[in-house]
Structure formats: C-alpha cells, structure tokens
Amino acid sequence: MDGNMTETEELAAVADQPEATDMAEPEGPHRSRRTVAVVAMVCAAALAVAGGVGCKAWSNHETAMAAKDCRSASEAYRKAADSYNGLVDGDAATASRITAKRVKDTATVDGLAEALKASEPKAVACTADTKAGYETKAASIEKSTAWYKSHGRSLRAAVGKVNASKLDKAVDDANQLYKDSDGRVADAKTRDELKRAIAAKDETRIAKAVKAVDDSVEAKRKADEEAARKKAEQEAAAQAAAEAAAAQAQQSYSGGSQSYSSNGGGSASSGSAGSSNSGSSSSGGSSSSGGSSSSGSADSNTGASDGFDWDYVGPSVCTSDKFCPLG
Numbered sequence: 001m002d003g004n005m006t007e008t009e010e011l012a013a014v015a016d017q018p019e020a021t022d023m024a025e026p027e028g029p030h031r032s033r034r035t036v037a038v039v040a041m042v043c044a045a046a047l048a049v050a051g052g053v054g055c056k057a058w059s060n061h062e063t064a065m066a067a068k069d070c071r072s073a074s075e076a077y078r079k080a081a082d083s084y085n086g087l088v089d090g091d092a093a094t095a096s097r098i099t100a101k102r103v104k105d106t107a108t109v110d111g112l113a114e115a116l117k118a119s120e121p122k123a124v125a126c127t128a129d130t131k132a133g134y135e136t137k138a139a140s141i142e143k144s145t146a147w148y149k150s151h152g153r154s155l156r157a158a159v160g161k162v163n164a165s166k167l168d169k170a171v172d173d174a175n176q177l178y179k180d181s182d183g184r185v186a187d188a189k190t191r192d193e194l195k196r197a198i199a200a201k202d203e204t205r206i207a208k209a210v211k212a213v214d215d216s217v218e219a220k221r222k223a224d225e226e227a228a229r230k231k232a233e234q235e236a237a238a239q240a241a242a243e244a245a246a247a248q249a250q251q252s253y254s255g256g257s258q259s260y261s262s263n264g265g266g267s268a269s270s271g272s273a274g275s276s277n278s279g280s281s282s283s284g285g286s287s288s289s290g291g292s293s294s295s296g297s298a299d300s301n302t303g304a305s306d307g308f309d310w311d312y313v314g315p316s317v318c319t320s321d322k323f324c325p326l327g
Contacts, residue, residue, distance in 0.1 A: 062131045067126070067128070081145075102169060108164075115158040124137055171206065174198050178195060186216045193212065
C-alpha cells in the first residue's frame, strides 16, 4: 500500500513541474500538421520519381509496339514486291515477246507494254527512334505495298489479255487451215485431229495439229509433183517413139519408091525393044507385018511386055485414073 502511494505521489510531483519551453516539441494540433506536411513531401517526391520511371517505361513500350507494327508492314511490303517482280520477270516477260502479228487484237500488246513501264516505289527502311517515327515509316511502307498489289493485279490482267488474244489468233488461223487443206493432205487424219484441237481451244495441241497438217500438205504436194514429172516423162518418151517410128516408115517408103522407079525404067526400054522387034517382024510378010504392027502398037501404050495388064501412060499424059511411074 505504501508503495502505491509513493508512486502516486511521484506522478503528481512530475505533473506539478513547470513545462520546458525551449526544447520540448509542441503538443496537440501543431505537431500533427507538421508531420503530415513532411510525409506529403516525401510522398510527392516518391510519386514524382515513380511517375517518371513509369512514363519512361510506357513510352518505351509504345515505341516497341510501333516498331513491331513497322516490321510487319515491311514484311508485307517485301512479299508484295517479290510477287510483282516475279510476275515482271516471268509471265509478263514471256507475254511481252509476243508480237502484234501473233495476236488477234493488237491493242493488248500495247496495253502490256504500257503496264510494264510503271515505275516502282522506292524502298523504305523501317528504322526510327520514336513511336511517331516508326508510325511514319510504317505508313509509307504500307502505301508502297498497296502500289505493288494494285499494279500486280493490272499487270496480270494485261498479260492475260495478250495470251487470250494470241489463242484467238491461233484458233482463227487453224480454222482457215482446216478449210484450205481440204483435199490437199496426204493423210486425212491430220485434219480430223486439227478440228478436235480447235474445239478444245488448247493452244499447244493446236500448234502440234497445225504442224501435222502442214507436213501432210507438203507431202501431198511433193507426191503430186513427182507423179506429174513421171507422167510428163512417159508422154515425152511415147511422143519420141512415135516420131521415130514415123521417120523410119517415111525412110522405108522413100527407098522402095526409088527401087520401083528404076524397075519401071527398065520395062519402058523393054517395050521399046519389043516395038523395034515387031517392026522388024513386019518386014517378013504381010500377015506377020499386020500382026506385028498391032502388037507393037499395044506394047507402046500398055507396056504389055512386062507381063502386067495395066494401062500404062507416059508422064506427059499422067492422070488420076492411070498408073504413073515416079520420076
């Protein structure tokens, strides 16, 4: 009990002591406000530091995302450019070698040539330091990508028009060949195949069939020429043989006439001799002379001394109904 009282008294004594005014910290509301202000300052500084770090991190994140988008745009650009250049170096290059003479519509050739003159956009590198820089580059790259896609479609269409016009010309020419080759081929099956190829509108097949028909036409032409040559040779040989036979016959006839003319001359002499003999006989007597005169007169006109009974006349009185010796 005494201990407790003593403690109470001590506490009371302390309470009765005067307050220190120099070193003691103010109590109550004044102390509270100061503490809050300090804490606020510390918090503000902390927030400022934290905010700066947070803003920088966010800015870096946005820049990284813009760079990623730019790289994606670059990849799409590369694919579009490669596709376009592949078309230019491939199908378009092949179609550009087709001349106006090989197409039905020459305007298609001009259209393809014009499409190939288009200038490609300049390449844009996807490099920047800020979000805005990457976004600017990405927009430019996307614009170039759109150009390649658009011109790729128009160029492909121009190539298709040239090839279609070339097929149309091939079909027209094949139809004309089919008509013109009627009766002029060595093998009619080649024309049948050409007709089927035309119906199929297969350019490769048409080209093969056209060549087969052309070859068949040429084969028949050569065969016809050879047959005509042989026929001409045979006709020439026959003509030559006929002319030779005629010449030989003429020569034989001329030789026989000369021989007969010589014999005829001899008969005339014989007749004269007979006439002379008859004249001589007439001097032998009147009856003989009379007979001889008659015989001599007959011999001189008919040439009966050669044994033939024909009416002989001299050349000076030769008529169509009398026998006339040559010469």
